[in-house]
Amino acid sequence: METLAQLGKNAVAAKYELQKLSADKKNAGLLAVAQALVADSALILAENEKDVAAAEEKGMHPGLVDRLRLTDERIKGMAEGLKQVVDLEDPIGEVIETFKRPNGLFIEKRRVPMGVIGIIYESRPNVTADAFGLCFKSGNAVILKGGSDAICSNSAITNVIRETLRAEGITENAVQLIASTDRAVTQEFMRLKEYVDLLIPRGGAGLIKSVVENSTIPVIETGTGNCHVYVDETADCAMAVSIIINAKTQRIGVCNACESLVIHEGVKDKLLPVLADALAAHHVEIRGDKSVQQVIDCKPASEEDYGTEYLDYIISMKTVSSLEEAIAHINQYNTRHSETIVTQNMEHAEKFLNEVDAACVYVNASTRFTDGFEFGFGAEIGISTQKLHARGPMGLKELTSYKYTIKGNGQVR
């Protein structure tokens, strides 16, 4: 493998090429890559089989092996994802603002690529193609560090992309893979600030924490979601049950799934029995505070439960005596991802929208809508849970920066 510094230099050289590419050229590249992934799927699947065999041999959890495994179907899905990116508008070159100063200076604020983006992710080979597609369309060079267990799959996918780009007359260093399973290399990658403009970890809380702790490159945190549904005193109980069941069970392992219910004491007697039955039908375990336990039969909830993103068939429940208490509880325990109030009182709704600190705050809808496609942005690189730069679903625009260009005719101060 080339040294990390060399990968960095390659990426910097590539970024100056990529920022000049037209939307047509980039779209042609994406379509060619989509075709090539399908055409070369036998090769990719053979490499993937090596990863899967090694993972099974070392006793990896079947759920994780499933994430690691590619199929013809899944490769087609990757290609389909790239085609969807073709349909998205190219954000580069947009003039965001223009203004003329009294001294005659003409200032434009232009959208430009971020430059070089680093992505650190777990053993999901599909991320290799997805991340390339979004970074490439937004004019960025990307350096990928995937999970060690997927190294053969990721290398195969990256090679197909690079060869296809080269054939298209586009710099192959638009995408580079760190083909190392050495953790020290990952640590070093997080400090490659001289070359990398932005680092995005995609994965669980442990990965994200490690990147935040160790990176000197600016980071965007994505994807941990301890999301709440708050059922207000005035809620429509049937709607509340429908939203909670959807947010909790429609897809259990995703960051915008509901992990915790906050319930006004005035509605608990009416809601909880119906809700408990509905949750039981979906095999969801309830952990409730004393007040919940007075109404339904369930396990007790600890403070730790309120801070836990289960990603499992478990929900914690907390009773409050006011909207203010609900907001304070949520702001204390949430991860700034997605929060919902179910209410018929629009003043309560507005207060909740204003005062809950999260990327996406809902009234009378499931938290599951926090998603690039659901928002109409298209494919996303992740859901940002920080406030710097981008919040919520991160599409192409969120992978860009801007520059000011200033035209004068000799002005001095």
Next chain:
Amino acid sequence: METLAQLGKNAVAAKYELQKLSADKKNAGLLAVAQALVADSALILAENEKDVAAAEEKGMHPGLVDRLRLTDERIKGMAEGLKQVVDLEDPIGEVIETFKRPNGLFIEKRRVPMGVIGIIYESRPNVTADAFGLCFKSGNAVILKGGSDAICSNSAITNVIRETLRAEGITENAVQLIASTDRAVTQEFMRLKEYVDLLIPRGGAGLIKSVVENSTIPVIETGTGNCHVYVDETADCAMAVSIIINAKTQRIGVCNACESLVIHEGVKDKLLPVLADALAAHHVEIRGDKSVQQVIDCKPASEEDYGTEYLDYIISMKTVSSLEEAIAHINQYNTRHSETIVTQNMEHAEKFLNEVDAACVYVNASTRFTDGFEFGFGAEIGISTQKLHARGPMGLKELTSYKYTIKGNGQVR
């Protein structure tokens, strides 16, 4: 002193109050603080005198003592700065975008405060008031860590602000000072991620590097500027001299001053003799490459010179044989701050604007215009040299984030 964690908790409690304040209430607070700073100037000056005496006793460089020293005039300047912030539009509550989805969900993207901002700065007491003003108007709580040499001054200023806010019925924890001179406390502050949303270092390259290396809080880098003027083959030489003299000498110690000249070989014989005379009249030392030395008498420039932000009466000079070489040189050595081309060829100008990687790229104007007031944004917290979140002059808007609010009537996926 309260523990850092306690300061963090205070700030978080304050942010929920501050995000609800109306523009009128914030403006009343700012005006009251401006008045109080002037009214209490005797007290502030007395505390400042302690800092100045200690600094002189330990032999601090006179230039730094000057930065540390307050006067009636300078306190009036601080008050004036706060009044200017009153006149700026309140960014909070702006609806940036709205859209309705086919399923009926109504999505708003609303501008919200960042939350809690940390500022680490050197021994310039005026930053205490300036940073408070911008953070407060943008609805943020701020935790300040000023240079140890200014601790008495900063404490006095912070106390005046806090007392005034309290009298105005506004939470005094809108501003808190870390009243410690222990470096370990600063290190700990940089890891106060649980409470602080954004950390901005204001100061020299060493301070910024230390924050980038150690912070787990998202950082915005500001203020290092290795800025270039490139004189193209087709430049108007009189304009070039005027711009270079202005960019180099109008204010020597600022981040948008010119540090390096890049000159096309086709224009050097005509430009350099005139320029050398003009620079000599301003006592500017020239360090040039061999090609420059063939035309004028000057010291040789090393590679190190090209990477140095002198902040002094020194300029490095590099000759190139093409626009491409000029752009490559600048992209290699610059700090992504401000860069200028002097040219009469508008194709060259556009290529330079597109391909030079910097926050502000100029055609035929001095780099000295990179400034919040010059751009029409008003007071700024700094000039960002990174690409994440904000680039160039950072005013009130750049101290905000956004949230999505989504209103439904029971939608589920």
